Every structure is written in structure tokens, then in C-alpha cells.
Amino acid sequence: MIDTHAHIDFPDFDGLRSQAMERFFKARGEAIIDVGCDMKSSERAVILAKENENIFSAVGIHPHDAGSLTEENLRRLEELLLSYKTVAMGEIGLDFFKEPFCDPKVQEDAFRRQLELAELHQKPIIIHCREAYTEVLEILKGYKTSGWNGVLHCFTASPEVAQEFLDLGFYIGFTGVITYYKCGSNDEFFMCDALKAMPLDKILVETDAPYLSPVPHRGEINEPLFVRYVIEKIAEIRGMDADELEKITSENAKRLFGI
Numbered sequence: 001m002i003d004t005h006a007h008i009d010f011p012d013f014d015g016l017r018s019q020a021m022e023r024f025f026k027a028r029g030e031a032i033i034d035v036g037c038d039m040k041s042s043e044r045a046v047i048l049a050k051e052n053e054n055i056f057s058a059v060g061i062h063p064h065d066a067g068s069l070t071e072e073n074l075r076r077l078e079e080l081l082l083s084y085k086t087v088a089m090g091e092i093g094l095d096f097f098k099e100p101f102c103d104p105k106v107q108e109d110a111f112r113r114q115l116e117l118a119e120l121h122q123k124p125i126i127i128h129c130r131e132a133y134t135e136v137l138e139i140l141k142g143y144k145t146s147g148w149n150g151v152l153h154c155f156t157a158s159p160e161v162a163q164e165f166l167d168l169g170f171y172i173g174f175t176g177v178i179t180y181y182k183c184g185s186n187d188e189f190f191m192c193d194a195l196k197a198m199p200l201d202k203i204l205v206e207t208d209a210p211y212l213s214p215v216p217h218r219g220e221i222n223e224p225l226f227v228r229y230v231i232e233k234i235a236e237i238r239g240m241d242a243d244e245l246e247k248i249t250s251e252n253a254k255r256l257f258g259i
Contacts, residue, residue, distance in 0.1 A: 007041065033055075056259055
């Protein structure tokens with residue numbers, strides 16, 4: 001199994017990091033992608049990847065920190081993007097969920113500049129999108145590209161939204177959020193319908209550790225090992241064997257990120 005989105009470089013894992021990684025790799029874990037969200041975490045992710053054989057890094061500025069993307073930081077991000085074992089640019093995108101959030105124009109500018117960097121160096125992108133699907137899609141569709149290579153992180157929207165990203169060539173990432181709801185209930189956010197309709201070769205699994213712990217660990221610190229609960233829930237929704245789904249999602253991750 002491959003956790004395609006975690007933040008194990010975060011201080012939440014100080015004193016716990018090596019044990020969390022050991023638990024994951026002892027339980028058939030193949031790889032973890034540690035994802036940056038600001039300059040400091042991007043730097044840490046690159047260092048962590050260099051120091052651990054099966055850890056890979058992604059670097060980028062999260063929309064909450066879009067105002068920090070100075071010319072100097074953009075140049076440094078490019079250096080990090082080209083460093084050994086950095087497999088993607090992210091997480092980048094737009095977030096209009098809850099005020100106060102960073103000025104939308106500042107977010108959009110930072111998003112576009114990082115997209116251009118990823119396109120220049122042909123790196124996959126990891127998209128953070130919250131209450132901004134229309135705006136993100138509009139930006140992506142405006143680029144002259146033969147097709148994006150990347151993933152929509154932590155998907156919680158409708159089948160129609162999923163299809164728009166799939167049409168652009170994106171993979172769709174699912175976290176422990178899918179374990180919070182029952183298929184057929186009124187509060188499932190259409191995720192079950194989206195999952196049932198989605199091509200298997202476009203599904204990725206992620207934890208977003210230390211956040212979004214799945215049931216039965218909701219409320220605890222999340223860790224890469226818990227990606228297995230995401231796999232099990234998706235397999236249940238799809239009516240298939242969890243081991244088979246694990247293999248498929250791992251192959252998807254290897255194909256997208258080149259690991």
C-alpha cells in the first residue's frame with residue numbers, strides 16, 4: 001500500500017515519526033509521499049525523503065500561505081522541485097471554505113505560478129481544493145496543455161465534479177473522510193456515488209496524516225498505517241476484495257508519481 005499524501009514531517013510527529021514509519025512499512029507499506037504546504041514543510045519533506053529509502057517528497061505552497069510566495073521562495077521551490085526524490089508539486093490550489101482565508105487573488109496568483117513551474121518541469125501536481133471547484137477547474141482548463149498529470153487531493157464532492165477532473169486527466173485521492181459516512185445516507189456528500197462510477201485506474205488513497213483519522217481511530221493522530229482503512233472502505237463501496245484494491249491503488253500511485 002502507498003500513502004500518497006501525508007505530512008509526517010509536521011511537528012505533530014516529533015518523537016513519534018520513526019515508530020509511525022516502522023509500523024507502516026512492517027504492515028506491507030511500500031511508500032509514503034510527504035507533502036509540503038509551505039516553505040519550511042517543503043524543505044523538511046525533501047530532507048525526510050533523502051534520509052529514508054521509501055519516503056518521497058512533494059513541495060508547494062498551500063493556498064492558506066499563498067501570500068508567502070515571493071520571487072525568492074519561488075526560486076527555492078524550483079530547486080526543491082528538482083531535487084532527488086521530489087515527485088510532485090503540491091499541495092497547491094484554492095481554498096475559500098472559511099473566512100478569514102487568504103485573498104482569492106493572491107491565492108490564484110500563487111496557484112498559477114506553481115502550476116507553471118510544474119508544467120515547465122513536467123511534474124505531477126497535487127491539488128488542494130475546498131469550496132473552489134469552479135475556480136480551480138476554470139484555471140486548469142485555461143492552460144494550453146495536452147493533459148494534466150496530477151491528483152485532486154481529499155475528494156469530497158459530487159460525481160459530476162469528479163468527472164470534470166477525470167476528463168482533464170486527473171486522479172482522485174480519497175482520505176479517511178469516506179469512513180465517516182454510510183452509503184445511502186443523506187450526509188455522504190455523494191462520495192459513494194462518485195467512487196462507484198470512477199475508473200479503478202484513477203483512484204488513489206491517502207491519509208493526510210496527522211489529520212482526518214479514519215474510523216475506528218477518529219479523534220486520534222492520523223498516521224500512514226491508517227491508509228488501510230481507506231482501502232477497506234473503498235473496497236466495501238466498490239464490492240471488491242481489499243487486497244485487490246490495494247494492489248490497484250499502489251500501481252496507480254507508481255504510475256502517476258514515477259516511484
